[in-house]
Amino acid sequence: xxxxxxxxxxxxxxxxxxxxxxxxxxxxxxxxxxxxxxxxxxxxxxxxxxxxxxxxxxxxxxxxxxxxxxxxxxxxxxxxxxxxxxxxxxxxxxxxxxxxxxxxxxxxxxxxxxxxxxxxxxxxxxxxxxxxxxxxxxxxxxxxxxxxxxxxxxxxxxxxxxxxxxxxxxxxxxxxxxxxxxxxxxxxxxxxxxxxxxxxxxxxxxxxxxxxxxxxxxxxxxxxxxxxxxxxxxxxxxxxxxxxxxxxxxxxxxxxxxxxxxxxxxxxxxxxxxxxxxxxxxxxxxxxxxxxxxxxxxxxxxxxxxxxxxxxxxxxxxxxxxxxxxxxxxxxxxxxxxxxxxxxxxxxxxxxxxxxxxxxxxxxxxxxxxxxxxxxxxxxxxxxxxxxxxxxxxxxxxxxxxxxxxxxxxxxxxxxxxxxxxxxxxxxxxxxxxxxxxxxxxxxxxxxxxxxxxxxxxxxxxxxxxxxxxxxxxxxxxxxxxxxxxxxxxxxxxxxxxxxxxxxxxxxxxxxxxxxxxxxxxxxxxxxxxxxxxxxxxxxxxxxxxxxxxxxxxxxxxxxxxxxxxxxxxxxxxxxxxxxxxxxxxxxxxxxxxxxxxxxxxxxxxxxxxxxxxxxxxxxxxxxxxxxxxxxxxxxxxxxxxxxxxxxxxxxxxxxxxxxxxxxxxxxxxxxxxxxxxxxxxxxxx
Numbered sequence: 001x002x003x004x005x006x007x008x009x010x011x012x013x014x015x016x017x018x019x020x021x022x023x024x025x026x027x028x029x030x031x032x033x034x035x036x037x038x039x040x041x042x043x044x045x046x047x048x049x050x051x052x053x054x055x056x057x058x059x060x061x062x063x064x065x066x067x068x069x070x071x072x073x074x075x076x077x078x079x080x081x082x083x084x085x086x087x088x089x090x091x092x093x094x095x096x097x098x099x100x101x102x103x104x105x106x107x108x109x110x111x112x113x114x115x116x117x118x119x120x121x122x123x124x125x126x127x128x129x130x131x132x133x134x135x136x137x138x139x140x141x142x143x144x145x146x147x148x149x150x151x152x153x154x155x156x157x158x159x160x161x162x163x164x165x166x167x168x169x170x171x172x173x174x175x176x177x178x179x180x181x182x183x184x185x186x187x188x189x190x191x192x193x194x195x196x197x198x199x200x201x202x203x204x205x206x207x208x209x210x211x212x213x214x215x216x217x218x219x220x221x222x223x224x225x226x227x228x229x230x231x232x233x234x235x236x237x238x239x240x241x242x243x244x245x246x247x248x249x250x251x252x253x254x255x256x257x258x259x260x261x262x263x264x265x266x267x268x269x270x271x272x273x274x275x276x277x278x279x280x281x282x283x284x285x286x287x288x289x290x291x292x293x294x295x296x297x298x299x300x301x302x303x304x305x306x307x308x309x310x311x312x313x314x315x316x317x318x319x320x321x322x323x324x325x326x327x328x329x330x331x332x333x334x335x336x337x338x339x340x341x342x343x344x345x346x347x348x349x350x351x352x353x354x355x356x357x358x359x360x361x362x363x364x365x366x367x368x369x370x371x372x373x374x375x376x377x378x379x380x381x382x383x384x385x386x387x388x389x390x391x392x393x394x395x396x397x398x399x400x401x402x403x404x405x406x407x408x409x410x411x412x413x414x415x416x417x418x419x420x421x422x423x424x425x426x427x428x429x430x431x432x433x434x435x436x437x438x439x440x441x442x443x444x445x446x447x448x449x450x451x452x453x454x455x456x457x458x459x460x461x462x463x464x465x466x467x468x469x470x471x472x473x474x475x476x477x478x479x480x481x482x483x484x485x486x487x488x489x490x491x492x493x494x495x496x497x498x499x500x501x502x503x504x505x506x507x508x509x510x511x512x513x514x515x516x517x518x519x520x521x522x523x524x525x526x527x528x529x530x531x532x533x534x535x536x537x538x539x540x541x542x543x544x545x546x547x548x549x550x551x552x553x554x555x556x557x558x559x560x561x562x563x564x565x566x567x568x569x570x571x572x573x574x575x576x577x578x579x580x581x582x583x584x585x586x587x588x589x590x591x592x593x594x595x596x597x598x599x600x601x602x603x604x605x606x607x608x609x610x611x612x613x614x615x616x617x618x619x620x621x622x623x624x625x626x627x628x629x630x631x632x633x634x635x636x637x638x639x640x641x642x643x644x645x646x647x648x649x650x651x652x653x654x655x656x657x658x659x660x661x662x663x664x665x666x667x668x669x670x671x672x673x674x675x676x677x678x679x680x681x682x683x684x685x686x
Contacts, residue, residue: 426518
């Protein structure tokens with residue numbers, strides 16, 4: 001095999017590390033982010049205690065019902081699920097008592113996917129499987145970039161499904177990052193590897209579009225037909241830069257002096273679907289792919305540090321070293337290249353010729369999630385999180401209205417509108433929060449919030465920053481606006497039944513007890529929590545909202561956990577909530593990333609009702625193999641299938657000494673997508 005090294009050294013930092021993640025995850029996914037100081041050094045308060053102002057507004061914000069205007073924009077014909085489309089389901093006030101009727105699983109340590117009694121599952125597609133015509137069969141010992149560009153990529157994170165007919169559809173999958181320690185025998189680091197294998201890694205990033213069909217049993221598999229929609233997006237796929245920052249000096253490079261074209265996308269983690277059926281895929285830990293920050297211009301270094309880009313010391317250590325095959329990843333030579341990553345990318349799965357768009361008006365952060373709702377007057381709101389300790393949550397609201405069936409018009413919606421950042425205020429005295437997670441005297445973690453405008457396509461609302469500067473350096477704009485520091489905001493999802501919006505706050509082991517507040521009530525926060533947002537009047541276009549924390553994760557036997565007031569002796573343990581989705585009944589499904597490090601059990605897919613008599617009754621629905629993270633999840637519009645994506649199985653091992661052999665029981669593990677269904681064709685979960 002090309003690039004095999006005669007000698008290998010052990011991966012550093014054996015065992016679980018910051019935030020419960022494994023050492024290999026910290027190395028390959030985020031470049032040891034938790035081993036550096038948090039990039040947010042602003043003096044924004046951890047908690048704005050504006051108690052009297054909050055109380056006077058709270059009752060007004062709690063009133064209102066889900067707007068009929070959104071319900072009128074049903075999108076079933078597009079094949080996008082109701083939650084993604086932003087249209088509340090019939091009975092939008094959340095009446096009734098939905099309950100999850102499967103038998104919850106006990107914690108698992110099995111090297112397999114485990115599902116409840118009465119359910120079945122299958123592997124839909126795995127790393128290296130053919131995607132494009134002419135793709136060779138996977139050959140682990142003889143990998144090439146040319147082959148990988150036609151094969152299913154590596155770690156699979158966000159999953160979306162676009163229905164084409166009852167038993168046929170398009171599967172979109174993010175390929176977040178690569179585990180070279182599991183991909184290539186003898187791997188040490190990017191400085192030693194054969195350059196051809198660096199190109200393989202670049203080709204294994206990005207995303208895949210795969211046409212799949214449902215079999216008679218209820219599982220899904222790749223179509224054997226023409227597969228005209230199948231596509232691979234990689235780290236070198238040409239893309240357009242759109243919106244107000246396109247063409248700005250901050251985005252111009254030697255290769256692209258116009259600042260409107262870029263090659264590829266990196267570290268795409270979560271995502272969402274638009275009402276018009278396109279995919280929004282989000283670049284997250286892009287900072288770790290660049291070297292040479294110490295040689296970047298001095299005036300650029302403050303912004304680089306705010307985004308976690310190394311600007312001192314050996315910036316090439318433990319790096320994939322893409323710069324060895326493409327010098328644009330060396331910031332000493334091309335300091336603006338990094339500004340061209342960290343965006344929400346729009347892709348049309350039904351148009352193989354659609355050039356992906358990096359939508360700059362949605363801001364540049366470590367994006368986690370970009371999910372939509374329709375406002376009462378027909379505009380599009382996009383909810384986004386910035387996955388970093390002490391960073392912020394964001395919302396974009398389009399200037400123009402969504403037009404059902406007008407693809408040309410809808411292609412412009414994300415390039416004009418307003419970008420907001422959130423400030424949250426609690427309704428209990430600050431002294432009641434000591435980091436222990438104890439409920440305040442009023443019995444709930446709750447309060448009010450406001451969406452602070454940062455800019456439109458024409459005007460900046462941040463002193464001293466142009467529109468382009470706000471969008472390229474969105475974190476700095478959020479600092480100046482006084483946004484609330486949160487505990488790693490990840491996926492955002494709207495509830496199709498109630499219209500409420502939910503954000504997964506994964507964890508923050510760096511939050512000290514004195515930094516705890518009502519919206520982030522534990523310090524340190526090892527297990528994470530769920531934030532629930534109710535927009536004023538239930539209108540996604542509102543600039544004010546109320547919020548509460550219905551789930552504080554961890555071992556339910558511990559006093560610092562909370563499950564919406566439900567009997568904790570009847571709920572499952574959960575840690576590190578990451579990706580979210582909803583079924584048509586309004587039950588929240590939560591996949592995790594970090595349970596092994598904090599709870600000693602495998603990551604899993606959990607489900608919990610979010611309204612009614614059984615609100616807070618959290619159960620475990622599926623568990624994933626050794627060292628794997630449970631990604632996805634996505635529930636089909638007919639509620640008959642849930643897709644999950646166990647990524648990085650066996651991550652703590654090596655090719656020579658694997659810790660997992662899932663799914664093929666061969667010599668090495670393969671990240672894969674799994675479909676789960678009820679054997680009798682019943683709805684998933686209930």
